[in-house]
Amino acid sequence: MNTSRIAKRIAAASMAPRARLTGAIYLLYFLTAIPAQLLVSRNLLVYGMVLNLIAFAFYIALTLLFYYLFKPVNRSLSLFAALLSLAGCAIGVLGLFHLASPPISPLLFFGPYCLLIGYLIVRSTFLPRILGWLMGLAGVGWLAFLSPPIAKPMSLYIEILGILAEASLMLWLLVMGVNLPRWMEQATRTANVRVSTTRTSRF
Numbered sequence: 001m002n003t004s005r006i007a008k009r010i011a012a013a014s015m016a017p018r019a020r021l022t023g024a025i026y027l028l029y030f031l032t033a034i035p036a037q038l039l040v041s042r043n044l045l046v047y048g049m050v051l052n053l054i055a056f057a058f059y060i061a062l063t064l065l066f067y068y069l070f071k072p073v074n075r076s077l078s079l080f081a082a083l084l085s086l087a088g089c090a091i092g093v094l095g096l097f098h099l100a101s102p103p104i105s106p107l108l109f110f111g112p113y114c115l116l117i118g119y120l121i122v123r124s125t126f127l128p129r130i131l132g133w134l135m136g137l138a139g140v141g142w143l144a145f146l147s148p149p150i151a152k153p154m155s156l157y158i159e160i161l162g163i164l165a166e167a168s169l170m171l172w173l174l175v176m177g178v179n180l181p182r183w184m185e186q187a188t189r190t191a192n193v194r195v196s197t198t199r200t201s202r203f
Helices: 003-041 044-070 075-096 106-125 129-144 148-175 180-201
Strands: none
Touching: 003 044, 003 148, 003 180, 044 075, 044 106, 075 106, 106 129, 106 148, 129 148
């Protein structure tokens, strides 16, 4: 057995626990982000800030795990999505300390991020497409929050849709993980295309 096949088998073997780890990190994000917003709404700002910082740390870890998960689908798009999410996290952290001037909503980055994650799920073969469509709708909803005339009457429905979409993806990863043979197949196909492109560019 050659080295490349061994490396692929190791990658496939590590993906099963990594997919469930992604779901677990997602759950921890929910368990910190939601209480953080409740604390802020009750003017317990210091506690809310601490929980928000922890939530952002979980989301950064989640972003990196998603990048690896969806790299076989489209490496460039997965990287771009990750950069959008990291930018949103940075803006969110700066906003906690009132250092963003002028104030920029993190949703300007998280909305497109959810859209891209939804697209990558739909294009993948290892996760149910319905999860991708839900994430795409959630992304549209988060972007709608940037428009006050739309956000004001629709805020409750947008939040329900966003939580439903992200919670569904989180629970699927936590309980079911990913279809490993299909993830491996897509990863192998992507690697072969890259090798073929590299060889062609040398001539």
